[in-house]
Amino acid sequence: MNKIALIIQREYLSRVRTRTFILITLLGPILYSAFFIVPVLAAMMSGEKRIVTVVDDSGKFKYKLKNGDDIDFDFVNTGFQEQYAQIGKKDGPEYLLHIPANFDIFKGKDIQLITQKSTSATFNASIENLLDSRIEELKMESFHLNKGLVDSLKSSVSIDAKVISEQGLKNSSSVAASIASYVGGLLIYMFIFLYGTMVLRGVQEEKQSRVVEVIISSVKPFQLMMGKIVGIALVGLSQFIVWVILTTVFYSIINTLFIAPHMAASAVHGAANGEMPDMIRKLQSSFTTLNFPLLIGMFLFYFLGGYLIYSSLFAGVAAATDSQSDAQQFMLPITLPIILSIMFLASTINNPDSTLSVVLSMIPLTSPIIMMARLPFGVPVWQIALSMFFLVGGFFFTTWLAGKIYRTGILLYGKKTNYRELAKWLFYKD
């Protein structure tokens, strides 16, 4: 077998076989699916109804107060003091709402909610909302307004956003696009850092354990460096592919088992409960307008390109320095562009076609993250092509640079390197 293939194989297997890798690879998708699904499920399944005991001394609300999603009102005829004494006791009220006899609908004050434990702000707000709708009715009655007329005055317009594409007008999906931007940009960031530092640590380990001299008496330093970089890239790709597959599987399992039946059930429930699933349905359908094959393909390209650029630089740094702390000073200028990209991620998503965004999506050090953020909104083909071209060029340049530094640095011990020294190494002959 080819030597570089042997190195790639070792780098790959020695990482893939570790317990941590297997655990993270398998648990990752579960966490991801949970990340997407739990909030939805939580919103849908907080089915436990809370019963609020109401003492209505004003008589304006009795049996006219509509129950909420998770709040049922229980009107009692006994007096407030009597109920008050029972709070917290068995069969006593848990939540006691007291509407005083002199309640003024135009002032909206003096209603008390009494509990043993303090209640959440959202719970209080839900009760307030439910009270408000009854108060509005009461006000309309006092002005002798027709409820149907008033309802018809309320307006809720929604813009139908379309974008021009080659296939004609398409539904714009700005929410879905923004989400895809964030996820794409952050994933690239995470992957570059995760696997880039893996390369850094790998080279440091070889240098510190001095195993490197044994190996480069068998293979060229450049082969060793590239073998490591490629091997770890394959580790990253494997992990990504497993994650995509498992996430899809988990998502569809959970979707068919829990969410779909729940949505069907709530659709039957009626308009009041139908709002939430409607929003999700809309979001889901807007996600389908995204070009996923393109996004995933581009993700792989920009992940690989960005990773190769940064990991070769990391390898150079690790080879040139003896210790973690020495490496820090060289790491800062290298990681700065990544951190900048993350800082500009939000502004890119707000305005994907601004000059700054376009420029940053061309520069090889920032393009992986920024271009991923721009892609869901649609980017002209020439810009993608140019950015990809620069990225490949950037990779060749950094690998050349890192190879030169690596070759000299990997055999030097106990000497602090500075930038002038590094610059000299670039021009050493073999």
Added chain:
Amino acid sequence: MQNILEARHISKSYATHQALKNISLNVPEQTIFGLLGPNGAGKTTFIRIITQIIGPDSGEVIFRGKKMHRDDIAFVGYMPEERGLYRKMKVGEQVMYFARLKGLSKSDAEIAIRHWFTVFDIKDWWNKKVEELSKGMQQKVQFITTVIHKPPLIILDEPFTGFDPVNTEIIIGEILKLKQNGSTILLSTHRMESVEALCDHFTLINNAQIVIEGAVDEVRQRFKTNTFQLEIEGVSPQTDFSSNPDFQVEKIDKKGEGEFNLYINTDNKYNANQILQHYMQYGQVSSFREILPTINDIFISLVKEGAHE
């Protein structure tokens, strides 16, 4: 005898200092060749040039009659001074990896590994991680990775550091066996005494230059000072050893009543028999031998001379 390796006028400079100045040497086939010199003399640089890790500024390396090429390192086994193994890797896998990097097929490597693991009695280490091994054990593994592909040329940089006396003996035995089986061993060390016992030829490097070279016995003969050591008993108390100016006594150790250990130098005026005869008159000679300088003595005297010049 043919030379497996010839270095011709090799020079190498780093930014601030010259590591090697015009080094030429010949390593005859199937011998143990000592590359000697104090720390920092340039030994490791020289070895790295042979192993093609770095290139010389000028000069060339001839391997088996031809200019050495990068591919030739498959025929070289190199154990660097700074030992290194992957700590988290299992012993068996690790040796397999290095063997295959040297071009062995998987099945050949397996046979060779089994052989060496039997020799060192470490068969049950196969699935142990390197970090679980003691330093001496790691050294054994390192030695195996160096010789696993039966290289015609084996380069060992400070091979005995880290071994206890028992394991040093085992390694010396294996080195001699490798030589018998046709390998040439280039042994680099600053411990000159280990060379005398083991090496056929040597080159001594100091300050990037060759100070002295040749066959071990020949060099010791060349640098002998005609000093003899003589042990004598039954000497009467009145005896004055320094009465005859021709027989200079460099040193006298009194070992007991009438029992002495003498170091005598006659500046080549008398041969061994005459010296022996001269001292027999004083008492019973129990031991007599010519003192040959150790390589270490030679080195120190040469370095001192160099400093005077």
